[in-house]
Amino acid sequence: MHADGPHLHLRQGDTARKIALIHPLNVRKVDWIDYVLQVEAGTNTAALNTDELGDKLAAIRALCATSRTGLAAKAAHELTVAFVPTDQVPVIKPDTLQVVSVPRQHVLDCALKRKAKKGVSMYVAPQSTTRSKAMKRKAASNNNEGPARARFKHSLELSSNESDDEPPDQFAAGDVDLEEDKQAVQRQNRSFTSASAGITLPSVDTSGELRSHQATTFRPTPIERSVHDAIGHPSHTCKEPQFILEYEQQARENTVDAPPVLRAAYDFSFDVRGLSVMHFARVTRAIRLADPDASVNMVDFSRKNIIRPAAHTPSYMELMDALMNLRHFGIGFYNDDTASVLQAAVQFMTSLAEGGEPDRETTRRLVLWINSKLGRFRGIILSSGLADALHVKDEFHISDRLLCELLQDQQKAVLEQQKAEIAALSARVSALSGAKPQGGASGRASWSQKQKTYPKSKFDSVMEVLPKKGSLELCMKYLSRWGGSPDKCVSEKRAHFWPKMLMETCVP
Incomplete structure (x- = not known):
């Protein structure tokens, strides 16, 4: 050091x-x-x-x-x-x-x-x-069997003071080894406290704590490590994944990311792997008050802490807020090339709203489209490398095939809905016209229907047999004894001429 x-x-x-x-x-x-x-x-x-x-x-x-x-x-x-x-x-x-x-x-x-x-x-x-x-003691006992017995007999005859003296040098090595073995056995079987003392110390089991700590540790797979090595920020090289995730969780100022989101963001697991752009949306105080039970363990980075579903029908402003947070997060978490892909997505969404903000249904399809593009970026990294995957940022365009198909499907759904509404309205009008009107504004229609049931009058019979001039009917006042002038006729759709003959019905 x-x-x-x-x-x-x-x-x-x-x-x-x-x-x-x-x-x-x-x-x-x-x-x-x-x-x-x-x-x-x-x-x-x-x-x-x-x-x-x-x-x-x-x-x-x-x-x-x-x-x-x-x-x-x-x-x-x-x-x-x-x-x-x-x-x-x-x-x-x-x-x-x-x-x-x-x-x-x-x-x-x-x-x-x-x-x-x-x-x-x-x-x-x-x-x-x-x-x-053991071999030493066995050899010593075989070579010195006689003197050992004599020494044992001699030690019994000695007084207590004399027996405490040091043994002869020829037996010192064997006695020292035997004493060391005895002390070793005593140390292994010695209790820490005396039974007569009556003192009991509480035992603390740390195995559960160790297992829980290991269970909350993020251990990426080799594929996840390879993706992170390709897109990770250079400052994260050779760092522990757990350290990276905990730092990014505590360093964010505009949003606090949950451990499952950080774990999925470690290797860009968008689209089919569960991560969505809306997971980076800001969790406001109103959202927490509306759903107080939706709590997440903020210290468990293991795989048992799964990702919760994101917002299904976000607004355009919510999508832009999540994209801005993702870009801010990517600047410190991913390298510059990967951050440029996120920047391309933000620029496209900004230009798309110049003609007006999309509705929620269109925004929902835009979220699906952006997630699929980011998931495609990760797939190309695994198959071809980061250099080929950077071409994905050129696909953030209004003429993209997948985006056109999603918007076309939306228009088809809208047209089908409008046709169904028109058909339902027509059926309702037909049902109302076929029913018997009762009072009010429909009195005239009821009176006209009653008139059609009466027999024809003489006036109607005369009008049917009068000669016509083109599409104009003959004016009867012009044929009467009082006569009439064409300029002073009550109707412009009447013809004024003398016919050559009249039917008997017209003669009084």
């Missing part, structure tokens, strides 16, 4: 290098136990992240601490590389930076402090392979 940050020192042969660790969150410091056991060696980083690796290292260390000699069977079963105790492993002495090769078992024993009382150094290779304590 230096003043300007953490560094990693590497040495190979006579060459030494110093590497600065720019992103310490992705660096995991290992112990000597992890070094000699090679925990999770050869595992793909896509299948095991840094948090899972830390849990694995802690579990292996705990298993090794339970064994007093050798390597625990459970720990050996968890290793990806077989542990060979006699293999030589290089270690660097911290004072002289000298590389020394020592057995793996020797480093493991020193790391577990099994040889601390004997003054053995990890950086000093053992002179010879040491035998186990």
Whole structure:
């Protein structure tokens, strides 16, 4: 650790290098136990992240601490590389930076402090392979069977003061090893509190808290990581996904994004993957008062916290507000190329409303169209790359095929509705005209219908047989004894002439 940050020192042969660790969150410091056991060696980083690796290292260390000699069977079963105790492993002495090769078992024993009382150094290779304590005691008992019995008999005859003296040197090594084994067994079976003390300490189970913390952690899939690496902001490189989502959630001023929305925005999961532009709409106080039960867990970034449905029939202003929030969010969350696609969508929607704001039905179709374009952008990234996906921003045009089809379907639906309304109105008018009118303004129609039921009068019979001049009927006043002038006739649609003959019906 230096003043300007953490560094990693590497040495190979006579060459030494110093590497600065720019992103310490992705660096995991290992112990000597992890070094000699090679925990999770050869595992793909896509299948095991840094948090899972830390849990694995802690579990292996705990298993090794339970064994007093050798390597625990459970720990050996968890290793990806077989542990060979006699293999030589290089270690660097911290004072002289000298590389020394020592057995793996020797480093493991020193790391577990099994040889601390004997003054053995990890950086000093053992002179010879040491035998186990059990073999030592067995050999000592076989070689010194007579003196041991004599010593036991002699110790019974000694006084209490004499028996407390130090034993002879020839039995010191065996007694020390036996005493160490006894103390080790006593430490393993020793309780922390005395039963006679009557003091009970409350036990706290942290396993549930650990499981809940792991359940709320966002762990993206390899496909999600590949998409985010292509469209993510350069400042997010090599950062933990959980850190990115929590920062973006707390850094927004105009809107507070829910964890499911941030999780879907991590890899641009628009359209069929559930994310919509309307998920970035501002949640006002009135909306919260209208639906107080619609609460979201703001600390759970796991997949069990699913995305809630967005607004189905938004207005044009609500859509523009959501698009502006998405663009503001994308400037800090995505790179400049991806932000340009969002900017193209905002410019198109602004120009579309110059002739008038669209209604809610048109806006609903525009939301579907924008979501499909953003989903298409993500699909091209996976298939062809970001360079080809940038052509999607040229598709934000009024002549786009999908947009034309959506608007045409809307016009067809409107025409069908109007035809149905006209047909219903015509049927209603026909029903009213066929019914018998009663009083009021329809009195004249009723009187005319009554007149049609009466027999024809003499006047009507005369008018039917009078000669005509074209479409004009003959004026009867002109034929009467009083006569009449054409200029003073009561009707302009009457003809004034003397016919050659008249029917008998016309003669009084």
